[in-house]
Amino acid sequence: xxxxxxxxxxxxxxxxxxxxxxxxxxxxxxxxxxxxxxxxxxxxxxxxxxxxxxxxxxxxxxxxxxxxxxxxxxxxxxxxxxxxxxxxxxxxxxxxxxxxxxxxxxxxxxxxxxxxxxxxxxxxxxxxxxxxxxxxxxxxxxxxxxxxxxxxxxxxxxxxxxxxxxxxxxxxxxxxxxxxxxxxxxxxxxxxxxxxxxxxxxxxxxxxxxxxxxxxxxxxxxxxxxxxxxxxxxxxxxxxxxxxx
Amino acid sequence: xxxxxxxxxxxxxxxxxxxxxxxxxxxxxxxxxxxxxxxxxxxxxxxxxxxxxxxxxxxxxxxxxxxxxxxxxxxxxxxxxxxxxxxxxxxxxxxxxxxxxxxxxxxxxxxxxxxxxxxxxxxxxxxxxxxxxxxxxxxxxxxxxxxxxxxxxxxxxxxxxxxxxxxxxxxxxxxxxxxxxxxxxxxxxxxxxxxxxxxxxxxxxxxxxxxxxxxxxxxxxxxxxxxxxxxxxxxxxxxxxxxxx
Amino acid sequence: xxxxxxxxxxxxxxxxxxxxxxxxxxxxxxxxxxxxxxxxxxxxxxxxxxxxxxxxxxxxxxxxxxxxxxxxxxxxxxxxxxxxxxxxxxxxxxxxxxxxxxxxxxxxxxxxxxxxxxxxxxxxxxxxxxxxxxxxxxxxxxxxxxxxxxxxxxxxxxxxxxxxxxxxxxxxxxxxxxxxxxxxxxxxxxxxxxxxxxxxxxxxxxxxxxxxxxxxxxxxxxxxxxxxxxxxxxxxxxxxxxxxx
Amino acid sequence: xxxxxxxxxxxxxxxxxxxxxxxxxxxxxxxxxxxxxxxxxxxxxxxxxxxxxxxxxxxxxxxxxxxxxxxxxxxxxxxxxxxxxxxxxxxxxxxxxxxxxxxxxxxxxxxxxxxxxxxxxxxxxxxxxxxxxxxxxxxxxxxxxxxxxxxxxxxxxxxxxxxxxxxxxxxxxxxxxxxxxxxxxxxxxxxxxxxxxxxxxxxxxxxxxxxxxxxxxxxxxxxxxxxxxxxxxxxxxxxxxxxxx
Numbered sequence: 007x008x009x010x011x012x013x014x015x016x017x018x019x020x021x022x023x024x025x026x027x028x029x030x031x032x033x034x035x036x037x038x039x040x041x042x043x044x045x046x047x048x049x050x051x052x053x054x055x056x057x058x059x060x061x062x063x064x065x066x067x068x069x070x071x072x073x074x075x076x077x078x079x080x081x082x083x084x085x086x087x088x089x090x091x092x093x094x095x096x097x098x099x100x101x102x103x104x105x106x107x108x109x110x111x112x113x114x115x116x117x118x119x120x121x122x123x124x125x126x127x128x129x130x131x132x133x134x135x136x137x138x139x140x141x142x143x144x145x146x147x148x149x150x151x152x153x154x155x156x157x158x159x160x161x162x163x164x165x166x167x168x169x170x171x172x173x174x175x176x177x178x179x180x181x182x183x184x185x186x187x188x189x190x191x192x193x194x195x196x197x198x199x200x201x202x203x204x205x206x207x208x209x210x211x212x213x214x215x216x217x218x219x220x221x222x223x224x225x226x227x228x229x230x231x232x233x234x235x236x237x238x239x240x241x242x243x244x245x246x247x248x249x250x251x
Numbered sequence: 252x253x254x255x256x257x258x259x260x261x262x263x264x265x266x267x268x269x270x271x272x273x274x275x276x277x278x279x280x281x282x283x284x285x286x287x288x289x290x291x292x293x294x295x296x297x298x299x300x301x302x303x304x305x306x307x308x309x310x311x312x313x314x315x316x317x318x319x320x321x322x323x324x325x326x327x328x329x330x331x332x333x334x335x336x337x338x339x340x341x342x343x344x345x346x347x348x349x350x351x352x353x354x355x356x357x358x359x360x361x362x363x364x365x366x367x368x369x370x371x372x373x374x375x376x377x378x379x380x381x382x383x384x385x386x387x388x389x390x391x392x393x394x395x396x397x398x399x400x401x402x403x404x405x406x407x408x409x410x411x412x413x414x415x416x417x418x419x420x421x422x423x424x425x426x427x428x429x430x431x432x433x434x435x436x437x438x439x440x441x442x443x444x445x446x447x448x449x450x451x452x453x454x455x456x457x458x459x460x461x462x463x464x465x466x467x468x469x470x471x472x473x474x475x476x477x478x479x480x481x482x483x484x485x486x487x488x489x490x491x492x493x494x495x496x
Numbered sequence: 497x498x499x500x501x502x503x504x505x506x507x508x509x510x511x512x513x514x515x516x517x518x519x520x521x522x523x524x525x526x527x528x529x530x531x532x533x534x535x536x537x538x539x540x541x542x543x544x545x546x547x548x549x550x551x552x553x554x555x556x557x558x559x560x561x562x563x564x565x566x567x568x569x570x571x572x573x574x575x576x577x578x579x580x581x582x583x584x585x586x587x588x589x590x591x592x593x594x595x596x597x598x599x600x601x602x603x604x605x606x607x608x609x610x611x612x613x614x615x616x617x618x619x620x621x622x623x624x625x626x627x628x629x630x631x632x633x634x635x636x637x638x639x640x641x642x643x644x645x646x647x648x649x650x651x652x653x654x655x656x657x658x659x660x661x662x663x664x665x666x667x668x669x670x671x672x673x674x675x676x677x678x679x680x681x682x683x684x685x686x687x688x689x690x691x692x693x694x695x696x697x698x699x700x701x702x703x704x705x706x707x708x709x710x711x712x713x714x715x716x717x718x719x720x721x722x723x724x725x726x727x728x729x730x731x732x733x734x735x736x737x738x739x740x741x
Numbered sequence: 742x743x744x745x746x747x748x749x750x751x752x753x754x755x756x757x758x759x760x761x762x763x764x765x766x767x768x769x770x771x772x773x774x775x776x777x778x779x780x781x782x783x784x785x786x787x788x789x790x791x792x793x794x795x796x797x798x799x800x801x802x803x804x805x806x807x808x809x810x811x812x813x814x815x816x817x818x819x820x821x822x823x824x825x826x827x828x829x830x831x832x833x834x835x836x837x838x839x840x841x842x843x844x845x846x847x848x849x850x851x852x853x854x855x856x857x858x859x860x861x862x863x864x865x866x867x868x869x870x871x872x873x874x875x876x877x878x879x880x881x882x883x884x885x886x887x888x889x890x891x892x893x894x895x896x897x898x899x900x901x902x903x904x905x906x907x908x909x910x911x912x913x914x915x916x917x918x919x920x921x922x923x924x925x926x927x928x929x930x931x932x933x934x935x936x937x938x939x940x941x942x943x944x945x946x947x948x949x950x951x952x953x954x955x956x957x958x959x960x961x962x963x964x965x966x967x968x969x970x971x972x973x974x975x976x977x978x979x980x981x982x983x984x985x986x
Contacts (some may be wrong), residue, residue: 069566072580076559076566078874083588090562090587094580098573124462128373131380135372139813217369314811317825321804321811323629328833335807335829342825343818384568614952617870618863625866707859 015199018208022215026151029216030158033223039230043162046169050110052233053166055244057107059229060179062122065100066130068093071145073137080142085201088193092149095190102179109176120243125228129221136214143207146198147214153191156184260444263453267460271396274461275403278468284475288407293414295355297478300489302352304474305424307367310345311375313338315382316390325387330446333438337394340435347424354421365488370473374466381459388452391443392459398436401429505689508698512705516641519706520648523713529720533652536659540600542723543656545734547597549719550669552612555590556620558583561635563627570632575691578683582639585680592669599666610733615718619711626704633697636688637704643681646674750934753943757950761886764951765893768958774965778897781904785845787968788901790979792842794964795914797857800835801865803828805872806880815877820936823928827884830925837914844911855978860963864956871949878942881933882949888926891919 034040039056042048074080075089104115122130136144163180166172174181202208235241279285284301287293319325320334349360367375381389408425411417419426447453480486524530529546532538564570565579594605612620626634653670656662664671692698725731769775774791777783809815810824839850857865871879898915901907909916937943970976 068576068580069568072562072566072583075583076562078559083591086558087584087587090558090580090584093562093565094577094584097577097580101573121458124465127380127462128377128466131376132373135376135379213366217372220369221373313821313825314813317807317811317828320828321807323804328836331803332829332832335803335825335832338807338810339822339825339829342822346818611948614955617952618867618956621866621870622863624870625862703856707862710859711863 013202013205013208015195015202018198019195022150022212025212025216026154026158026219029219029223030155033219033226034158034162037223037226037230039226039233040162042230043165043169046165048166048169050112050170051236051244052230053170054107054110054112055233055236056226056229057103057179058119058244059123059126059225061100061103061107061119062126063130063133063225064096064103064179066133067099068096070130070133070137071096073134074142074145077138077142082201085143085197088197089145092190092193099179099183102182106176106179110170110172123225123228123232123243125221125225129218129225132218132221136218141207141210143198143201144210144214146194147211147216148218149190149194150198150211151215151219153194160184258447258450258453260440260447263443264440267395267457270457270461271399271403271464274464274468275400278464278471279403279406282468282471282475284471284478285407287475288410288414291410291414293411295357295415296481296489297475298411298415299352299355299357300478300481301471301474302348302424303364303489304368304371304470306345306348306352306364307371308375308378308470309341309348309424311378312344313341315375315378316341318379318382319387319390322383322387327446330388330442333442334390337435337438344424344428347427351421351424355415355417368470368473368477368488370466370470374463374470377463377466381463386452386455388443388446389455389459391439392456392461393463394435394439395443395456396460396464398439405429503692503695503698505685505692508688509685512640512702515702515706516644516648516709519709519713520645523709523716524648524651527713527716527720529716529723530652532720533655533659536655538656538659540602540660541726541734542720543660544597544600544602545723545726546716546719547593547669548609548734549613549616549715551590551593551597551609552616553620553623553715554586554593554669556623557589558586560620560623560627561586563624564632564635567628567632572691575633575687578687579635582680582683589669589673592672596666596669600660600662613715613718613722613733615711615715619708619715622708622711626708631697631700633688633691634700634704636684637701637706638708639680639684640688640701640705641709643684650674748937748940748943750930750937753933754930757882757885757947760947760951761889761893761954764954764958765890768954768961769893769896772958772961772965774961774968775897777965778900778904781900783901783904785847785905786971786979787965788905789842789845789847790968790971791961791964792838792914793854793979794858794861794960796835796838796842796854797861798865798868798960799831799838799914801868802834803831805865805868806831808869808872809877809880812873812877817936820878820932823932824880827925827928834914834918837917841911841914845905845907858960858963858967858978860956860960864953864960867953867956871953876942876945878933878936879945879949881929882946882951883953884925884929885933885946886950886954888929895919 034044039052042052071089072093075086075093080086108115121127133145133148136148159180163177163184167177198211202211232241232243236244279289284297287297316334317338320331320338325331352360366372378390378393381393404425408422408429412422443456447456477486477488481489524534529542532542561579562583565576565583570576597605611617623635623638626638649670653667653674657667688701692701722731722733726734769779774787777787806824807828810821810828815821842850856862868880868883871883894915898912898919902912933946937946967976967978971979
């Protein structure tokens, strides 16, 4: 990019939004997990497995976000501040996921939790990877979709709530997040506008938006496969989870 | 495990070998990349893309191996020594991959290389992840299959050599590795016997053997998909690679 | 400590305060830098050298504070949150030090700054060290004295201001900090009360309070020694600094 | 440096050697520890305290050396290999220090060792610091003096051996090191010649040679001060050490 050319951020955000529309449309229409939920066939076991994997990757989000903030190759002070403040806000959110699992009757979560699924670990590992290496701004691609996903996943949440007849107090993870994320999404856009200086920055953000959402979709597929194993009595990983109170 | 029970390592290695037989059989019979190679239909482009991704993940192996050696939660001095020595031996091996790509006529590799495929980065990220966290011995599961893979991949190498009519001097990456890896494999087995003290250690090794090989298989699939894009004229990532000298 | 014994934090804070009284009394009475300042003999050169070293260690404070927050051996969520929030607040404070140096006529600071003095690097290195290893709470010992030091250093600041005839706008580093640090000091005491569970925690905090203040005192001594070299025309490190606008 | 100017390494090594002569002469003539040893007045307690601090910093040498090898800003493959190989060789050397302490009758070393002295931690912290940041070649300044120190410290070792009437088997730390370090010193010089490309590289090496030796000298002084506390019955840190078998 010619340094004298100003970046058109409105156009960039439209490009990201259009990319997200395309990726989410594919996920919602082809993921077995999403189709099961939307057709009103979700079970507590499926939801419980999903929330446990959600617990796992969420429990690393503050840490990998803060990891960006301690890199020594960032010149933008507002971006460093954003990373550390955003990380501080994410601390402990994973506990809401555990609370919600317990609230539907799965009480056997007190000891060591089962290791995350390979696909969940691959997502976690990738978020650390794009945080400690590469373009320091690229993790904003993950934040961009994570803070704006409710537009796409609200039908899933509503369907879960209706099928499993859950009170709002049993859905704290999703409800608390959707309340605060509207604000967060504006922060993400503001910091992108303030910190990005080149097409390479924009490309890195768009790339990580795509890859981190694709790896999340793979996690959803793996949750469903594991659920099928549990249904067939072959899933040993979540035995303890399936003991109801 | 009762601490007085001795671990039966012969049985453990048989279990790993049997797991590997099963995983490799599935890869060789169902991976489009493997099937294309074994049926004598490999092209320089397909091989070149594969070797470029191989370059990428190999260029991190010394580093993530050494990362295990600097952890402060390892009590076994021989294992720390093994990690650092093994890392030292891996330094620079990725350069053989670049040499081999150039030797078949793709010369356009001098500038910045294209970013690895998402699946390659997921593998790289995972190898860092299992190196800096979790059971410190678990990376031995990756070494176990990586140092013994020639039994399974030699037919692929031979087929590539025959189809593309390559000299041994154009296959330095594979030939150099298969020569030294027989020794390495014995080192891996020795250090497992010396350092593992519990079933949890064995389980962690077996788990990472499985996951890291599965993520490698996904990289192979992604290489093939990207190759198909290139065939259809849609793959922009490797444009420069496909300019022959 | 018997786990049923409650920790008496009031007594602990009194112990820390008494330790600080003792350490600061020694510093203020025996440090050549402090004595020079208090006797009204500070020069712009001495103050400039001091502020440059202050710039250096301050520029790492957000980073080493955040490093505590990404450790995976902390159970107290409020402490993790404290570390990240506190780190976020520290971002960029070092720029005030540079501003203050420029404001007294030293303009030659635009290029690469000189490497910190060995004693400054030793302090910086130590703050990273106690952040990434040992008792995760121990860095609070540094925060305890750093957030409460104005009681002791105000006479120094006033003497500098009077001797060099500085406006408040030329002392932004000290004035901005003393305004916000009263609040910070209460946060530090609150998080100590909330997170410490054992005598080992208290001991680690007291130990790092002592060591980090002693290493800071060594930095002050080194600043004065370097100033003497400059006076004798032998200090090559700060040549560029001593070119006035 | 003009890139076309070849670096004169012989001259550089002479400069380092002359710097070392000067630094060691000062240490040997003014350090209370060295003077006590050379005048035949060393005691088992003084030697024991010294060896315990030696144990502490030595136990980090493999790790901080390997840390250089995993940086991603090094272009010289031989240097990466050197770092990892050298680190592998250092693994476990600290155990010889413990062996030697036990061999003179101090048996109370089985539980948790006392925390290192502040000056020892400052040295350890500094070695990590110069390993993970700054010029990646600078740690060679530490290796340069550490691998060539026997020329200067042999009189100390001989005096300790004579005064305390020790067998060679009670001085394994020093004897094993002096045997292997002659070779190591040649490796250090070779890798400097192979990897340094600019005056900035040479300056960084010379700087760290000086600072790391000065911080070691401060550790020696702190050992002697702590010994005096023990003599006066005030040193609580090493109580357990002073219980003879």
